[in-house]
Amino acid sequence: MNSRFPKLIAFDLDYTLWPLWIDTHVGSSLKRDGDTLNEVHDIFGDKVSFYHDVAQILHQLRSAGVVIAACSRTTATDLAREALSLLLVPPKAGDASSTVMPAIKFFDQLEIHPGSKIAHFKQLHKKTGIPYSEMLFFDDEMRNKEVKSLGVTFQLVQQGLDNACFEKGVENWRAQHPEKVLDDAAKETLDTSL
C-alpha cells in the first residue's frame, strides 16, 4: 500500500472541516458541555462539530509525521481559534494509548486571516521552509485553487472532508509528484560526481 504523503497538508475550515461559516453562523462565546467529544455550542445553542471522518484523518496525518495546517480566510479569526481550542478530537480508532485532545493541538500551523490564500501559503512556506511541491490543500471553494500557481496541489472538497475526498487529494498529489526512483545508471552518475 502506498502511504506516501506530502510533507504538509492544509485544510480550509468552513465547509471543509465543519459544516458552517464561522463568521456568520456562529455567535460569539463558545462553550463545551463537559468533555463532550467533537461538539461545542454558541450562545444560541448552535453547534460546531467537525465532519464525521475528520478526527481519524487528523490522527492518521499526525502518526505519519505530516505537518498539519489550518488555512482560512474567515474574518472571525478569534472565534475560529476558540472553536479549534474547545473542540475535543476523539482518540485514534484502534489505539488504546490514544487520548482525547483539543483540535488545535493537531495543527502545527494556523493561517487564519482574510485575503487571498496565496498569502496564506506564502506564510506557510516562510514559516516551515517546506517547498510548495510538498503541500496539499483541501478547500471547498474553487476560487482558492489559485494556490496552484505557487505549485501547491489543490483538492476541491464538495460535501465536507470525508475519507474518499481525502484519498482523492492524496492520490492527486502522488500523481503529480511521482516517487523518484534512482535507477542504476543514475546512481552511478551520482557516485562519480561525489
Ligand SMILES: [Mg+2]
Ligand atoms: Mg470554505
